[in-house]
Amino acid sequence: MSRFVQLHLLTAYPPANLNRDDLNRPKTVQMGGVQRLRISSQCLKRNWRMSELFAQALGENLGTRTKEMGKQVCADLMARGVAEEKAQEWASSIAAQFGKLKSDDPLVIEQLAHFSPEEKAAIAALVDRLAAEDRAPAEAELALLGHPETAVDIAMFGRMLAASPLYNMEAAVQVAHAFSVQEALVEDDFFTAVDDLNKGEEDVGAGHMGTLEFGAGLFYLYVCIDAKLLKENLGSHGDLAARAARALVEAAVSVAPSGKQNSFASRAYSSYVMAERGDRQPRSLAAAFLKPIKVKCGGEVEHPDDDDPLALAIKALSHTCASMDAVYGPLAEERVDINALTGEGSLGDLLAFVEEACR
Amino acid sequence: MSAFLVFRLYGPLAAWGDIAVGEERASLTHPGKSAVLGLVAACLGIRRQEEERLLDLERSLGLAVAVQSRGRALTDFHTAQVPPARRNRKPIVCATRREEILALAPDDDAILSRRQYRVDALYLACLWRRDEGAPALEEIRDALERPALIPYLGRKSCPTALPFWPLLVEAQTLAAALRHALEECPDQWWCQDVPRRGPTEVYWEDPTGGPRTGLNAREIYTRRDALVSRRRWHYQPRQEARGVLADVP
Numbered sequence: 001m002s003r004f005v006q007l008h009l010l011t012a013y014p015p016a017n018l019n020r021d022d023l024n025r026p027k028t029v030q031m032g033g034v035q036r037l038r039i040s041s042q043c044l045k046r047n048w049r050m051s052e053l054f055a056q057a058l059g060e061n062l063g064t065r066t067k068e069m070g071k072q073v074c075a076d077l078m079a080r081g082v083a084e085e086k087a088q089e090w091a092s093s094i095a096a097q098f099g100k101l102k103s104d105d106p107l108v109i110e111q112l113a114h115f116s117p118e119e120k121a122a123i124a125a126l127v128d129r130l131a132a133e134d135r136a137p138a139e140a141e142l143a144l145l146g147h148p149e150t151a152v153d154i155a156m157f158g159r160m161l162a163a164s165p166l167y168n169m170e171a172a173v174q175v176a177h178a179f180s181v182q183e184a185l186v187e188d189d190f191f192t193a194v195d196d197l198n199k200g201e202e203d204v205g206a207g208h209m210g211t212l213e214f215g216a217g218l219f220y221l222y223v224c225i226d227a228k229l230l231k232e233n234l235g236s237h238g239d240l241a242a243r244a245a246r247a248l249v250e251a252a253v254s255v256a257p258s259g260k261q262n263s264f265a266s267r268a269y270s271s272y273v274m275a276e277r278g279d280r281q282p283r284s285l286a287a288a289f290l291k292p293i294k295v296k297c298g299g300e301v302e303h304p305d306d307d308d309p310l311a312l313a314i315k316a317l318s319h320t321c322a323s324m325d326a327v328y329g330p331l332a333e334e335r336v337d338i339n340a341l342t343g344e345g346s347l348g349d350l351l352a353f354v355e356e357a358c359r
Numbered sequence: 360m361s362a363f364l365v366f367r368l369y370g371p372l373a374a375w376g377d378i379a380v381g382e383e384r385a386s387l388t389h390p391g392k393s394a395v396l397g398l399v400a401a402c403l404g405i406r407r408q409e410e411e412r413l414l415d416l417e418r419s420l421g422l423a424v425a426v427q428s429r430g431r432a433l434t435d436f437h438t439a440q441v442p443p444a445r446r447n448r449k450p451i452v453c454a455t456r457r458e459e460i461l462a463l464a465p466d467d468d469a470i471l472s473r474r475q476y477r478v479d480a481l482y483l484a485c486l487w488r489r490d491e492g493a494p495a496l497e498e499i500r501d502a503l504e505r506p507a508l509i510p511y512l513g514r515k516s517c518p519t520a521l522p523f524w525p526l527l528v529e530a531q532t533l534a535a536a537l538r539h540a541l542e543e544c545p546d547q548w549w550c551q552d553v554p555r556r557g558p559t560e561v562y563w564e565d566p567t568g569g570p571r572t573g574l575n576a577r578e579i580y581t582r583r584d585a586l587v588s589r590r591r592w593h594y595q596p597r598q599e600a601r602g603v604l605a606d607v608p
Contacts, residue, residue: 003505054457154455280522328522
């Protein structure tokens with residue numbers, strides 16, 4: 001298992017205003033002194049976390065939210081032959097680990113608490129043990145039930161801003177701001193809205209006029225997963241960490257930010273993805289695009305790729321990666337890529353690679 | 360002769376926090392001590408709660424930063440939609456971000472912030488030992504090459520785009536160590552497209568009792584980035600001198 005899993009993605013978004021600033025213009029950044037379009041890190045993360053795909057992929061692991069775990073445990077204990085009084089007492093001490101108990105009903109927790117399948121299994125195992133040995137749960141055993149550590153979303157992206165009983169957590173996934181590999185213009189769309197009932201007898205003007213800013217670009221995205229920290233955040237459940245990483249990659253490859261999508265329908269899947277795993281210092285390959293990709297036209301085209309920005313970008317990425325390996329020594333132990341331009345590689349293989357690296 | 364550890368800091372975006380209250384989260388033009396030592400601590404695997412080890416680093420290491428390019432400022436308009444803690448006196452508990460967003464009501468406000476970053480900035484950080492307590496410079500170098508936690512330049516969304524390339528240098532003065540590192544640093548064609556404006560400046564803290572700097576201080580000013588407690592986000596003032604590397608005294 002490697003410490004770091006890095007993903008480099010090239011995604012071509014058609015004209016869109018995916019991520020706006022306070023003036024409703026697409027966000028931009030200067031790189032190598034040249035303006036590029038930008039999609040902010042927070043925009044990417046929000047859209048991946050909000051997606052149906054993410055929720056479904058981890059759906060089985062989102063567990064149950066309930067206040068009534070104590071009642072469930074009490075019923076289980078009684079079903080195994082423990083006396084009602086003792087069952088209520090033990091169930092109450094177990095439920096107390098997950099939140100403050102109601103004063104009028106010691107088996108019910110005041111706030112909704114989250115129980116993942118792993119926790120429910122731990123509670124079930126403890127119930128079996130207590131029933132078999134006919135004794136109250138020990139302090140140590142109760143402490144092990146602990147806080148819900150397996151909220152995958154938080155394990156990957158860190159602390160939430162919500163008053164909740166969940167732990168604050170260090171994010172295991174780092175998502176960089178995405179930027180376009182070519183110099184990008186922010187363009188204006190001048191639009192008018194015609195008034196259907198205006199017959200033009202007095203006034204031939206439009207009902208409303210305005211401008212809409214947009215831009216198009218081939219974006220470079222970089223994601224770094226700290227596989228060790230992810231596993232640690234998930235209570236050492238390797239399978240869960242693997243599944244989480246897989247869901248993240250699937251979302252990164254296919255989910256587009258939602259800004260102005262009804263006007264622009266700018267949905268794209270990544271055209272090129274490279275995944276690498278290793279223990280050495282992770283590095284984004286942004287340096288490949290410090291000098292923006294410049295497409296040659298007409299008579300200047302010597303090589304078939306010269307007028308293809310995607311092919312040039314893939315070449316720049318591979319070349320930079322290889323050069324860095326030559327100068328600094330191999331910066332990753334293993335790499336896998338998929339290339340939608342040439343039709344090489346399969347997403348399934350890439351996902352399997354990432355899963356194994358995070359297990 | 361003194362020992363120095365010199366390493367490079369480059370990423371398309373970087374953020375070196377200034378005093379930030381409320382909506383404005385400004386960035387200074389070059390990394391301070393808390394930023395560089397935070398990075399080193401992450402590479403060494405020191406967690407935020409380990410106050411003692413963090414204070415050891417602060418006390419026993421001296422810092423200088425050579426600014427090859429201070430870059431430009433980028434202000435990012437950042438919004439975060441967050442449901443209130445309670446609605447109709449019932450607490451809102453969410454396990455995922457998706458649930459949080461789905462729990463929003465139409466008139467819930469978003470938290471706004473303007474976060475500043477530096478783009479096209481390139482730095483060289485230099486550490487030397489001034490007291491006992493911190494790990495040896497060799498250990499820090501190894502940690503920079505194989506970090507224990509993901510290193511980042513100020514904010515988590517600012518990854519490094521070039522290897523740190525940590526170099527242990529024996530030199531008479533700080534300036535000599537920096538010049539040696541700049542010569543040896545494999546610039547290749549990657550760094551050449553980072554626009555430079557003006558000569559390389561160096562910001563260093565008072566190395567009293569330590570190595571000579573070999574630099575002329577043109578200006579001395581105070582920056583509040585000497586760690587007192589990471590947990591309480593408590594820092595105290597630290598003096599920094601500014602000079603130009605090419606200026607031979």
